Amino acid sequence: MTDQGRCHTPSSIQSIFTSPEARRRCRQARRFPMRRLKTPAEGPACNGGATVGSDHQPFPTPTLVVDGQSAPGKIHARAATRVLVQRGSGRRPSRHSVTGKRLLLCVVQPEQHESGEGADVSDVGARLTGRVAVVTGGSAGIGRAIAVRLAGDGARVVIADRDVERGEATVRDIRDRAGDARCVPCDVADRAQVVAAVDWIVASCGGIDILVNNAGVPGPSVAAHGLDEDDWERVLAVNLGGVFRFAKYALPHLIASGHGSMVNIASVFGIVGAHLAPAYCASKGGVIGLTRQLAVDYGAVGVRVNAVAPGYIDNDMDERRSRMTPEVAAQHQLAREAAAALQPLGRQATVEEVASVVAFLASDDASFVTGAILPIDGGATSHFNVGAR
Ligand SMILES: NC(=O)c1ccc[n+]([C@@H]2O[C@H](COP(=O)([O-])OP(=O)(O)OC[C@H]3O[C@@H](n4cnc5c(N)ncnc54)[C@H](O)[C@@H]3O)[C@@H](O)[C@H]2O)c1
Numbered sequence: 001m002t003d004q005g006r007c008h009t010p011s012s013i014q015s016i017f018t019s020p021e022a023r024r025r026c027r028q029a030r031r032f033p034m035r036r037l038k039t040p041a042e043g044p045a046c047n048g049g050a051t052v053g054s055d056h057q058p059f060p061t062p063t064l065v066v067d068g069q070s071a072p073g074k075i076h077a078r079a080a081t082r083v084l085v086q087r088g089s090g091r092r093p094s095r096h097s098v099t100g101k102r103l104l105l106c107v108v109q110p111e112q113h114e115s116g117e118g119a120d121v122s123d124v125g126a127r128l129t130g131r132v133a134v135v136t137g138g139s140a141g142i143g144r145a146i147a148v149r150l151a152g153d154g155a156r157v158v159i160a161d162r163d164v165e166r167g168e169a170t171v172r173d174i175r176d177r178a179g180d181a182r183c184v185p186c187d188v189a190d191r192a193q194v195v196a197a198v199d200w201i202v203a204s205c206g207g208i209d210i211l212v213n214n215a216g217v218p219g220p221s222v223a224a225h226g227l228d229e230d231d232w233e234r235v236l237a238v239n240l241g242g243v244f245r246f247a248k249y250a251l252p253h254l255i256a257s258g259h260g261s262m263v264n265i266a267s268v269f270g271i272v273g274a275h276l277a278p279a280y281c282a283s284k285g286g287v288i289g290l291t292r293q294l295a296v297d298y299g300a301v302g303v304r305v306n307a308v309a310p311g312y313i314d315n316d317m318d319e320r321r322s323r324m325t326p327e328v329a330a331q332h333q334l335a336r337e338a339a340a341a342l343q344p345l346g347r348q349a350t351v352e353e354v355a356s357v358v359a360f361l362a363s364d365d366a367s368f369v370t371g372a373i374l375p376i377d378g379g380a381t382s383h384f385n386v387g388a389r
Pocket residue numbers: 136137138139140141142143160161162163186187188189214215216217218238242265266267268309310311312313314315316317318319
C-alpha cells in the first residue's frame with residue numbers, strides 16, 4: 001500500500017455484485033495487494049492512465065469506470081472516479097479471463113486532486129479553454145447548439161457551414177456571450193471547399209483540437225424504388241462523404257494537437273431503419289462504421305473518435321421543413337412528437353441535450369472513450385417503437 005493509492009471496496013460498488021459467487025470474488029479481490037494509479041507527475045489523466053504499474057501487458061487492460069464521490073461535500077470530476085482494474089496475465093482479456101483473474105478495486109485519493117489533477121465541478125465551464133473546435137453545419141439547429149456549448153466551455157469555435165449568413169449570426173450570438181467564434185464558408189460535399197476551409201482554420205487559429213462533424217441533410221421521404229439516384233448521391237455526399245472529407249483533411253492537425261477529439265453526429269436511424277429514408281439511414285449507418293474504423297486507426301496517435309446517435313430532437317431539419325407546406329410541416333411535427341412520446345423518456349430531446357453530450361465526448365473528461373456510439377434517444381433504441389413514422 002502506498003500513500004497515493006489505497007484499495008478498498010466501497011459498499012456502493014459491492015452492491016453490483018449480487019450473486020454469492022460474485023460476492024465471494026469481491027471478498028477475494030480485497031485480499032490481493034493493491035496497485036496504485038499514476039500520480040500527476042507520472043503520466044496521463046488517471047482514468048485514461050488507469051492501466052497502472054510497470055507490468056508488461058501485450059494487450060490493453062480493460063478498465064471499468066464507475067461514478068462515485070471521493071471527498072465529503074466536494075465532488076471532483078476525476079477524484080470521483082472509482083476504477084475497477086483487471087490485471088491480466090498478458091493473454092487477450094475475455095469474459096472468461098475476467099472472471100478467473102484477480103480483480104482489484106482502487107479509489108483515487110483526494111490528495112491527488114487537490115494538487116490540480118482533478119477538475120473541480122466549478123472548473124467544468126473552462127474545460128476546453130484554448131482548444132480550437134470546428135463544428136460543421138454549426139450555423140443552425142443542433143450544430144448551432146454545439147457551437148454555443150463548446151464556446152461556453154472555453155473553446156475557440158469555428159463554424160464551417162454553407163449558410164454563411166446564419167453562421168455569422170451564430171458567431172455574433174457567441175461573441176455576445178463573451179465567447180470566441182468565427183465562421184468559414186464550406187460545403188462539406190465539396191473537396192476543394194473542405195481543403196480551403198481547413199487551411200484557413202489552421203492559418204487563423206493555429207491548429208485544430210476538436211472536430212464535430214454535424215452537417216447533414218435528411219433527403220427525400222420516399223421508398224428506395226422511387227428514390228432519384230441524384231438524391232441518393234447528394235445525401236451520401238453530405239452525410240457520409242462530408243464526415244470522411246473533413247476527417248481526412250483535419251486528422252493531421254488533430255494528431256498534432258496531442259489531444260485530438262472527433263465527434264460525429266450520426267442518428268438512431270443509423271442503428272435501426274426508418275420509414276421512407278433509404279439514403280439517410282444508409283448514410284448514418286456509414287457514419288457509425290466510419291467512426292469505429294477511425295477510432296481503431298487513430299487511437300495509437302492520440303486521437304479519439306466517437307459518435308452520438310440522436311433520436312427525435314426538437315429541431316426537425318430545416319431543409320426538410322423548408323420543402324413542406326406549413327400544413328404538412330405542422331402534421332410532420334405532430335407525428336414526430338407522437339412517435340417521441342412512445343419512447344421511454346416520452347418526449348423529444350432539446351438541441352442543448354445533444355450539445356452537452358458532444359461537449360463531454362470532445363473534452364478530456366472522456367479521455368478513455370473512443371469508438372463509442374452513444375445514443376441520445378431517451379431510450380428509443382432500447383425499445384420496440386423505434387422507427388414509428
Ligand atoms: N433533428 C433531428 O431530429 C436529428 C436526429 C438525428 C440526427 N440528426 C443529425 O444532426 C445533424 C444536424 O441536424 P439538424 O436537425 O440540426 O439540421 P438543420 O437542418 O437544422 O441544420 C443543419 C446545418 O447543416 C448545414 N449544412 C447542411 N448541408 C451542408 C453542407 N453540405 N455543408 C455544410 N453545411 C451544411 C446547414 O446549413 C445547417 O446549418 C445532422 O447530421 C442530422 O442528420 C438530426
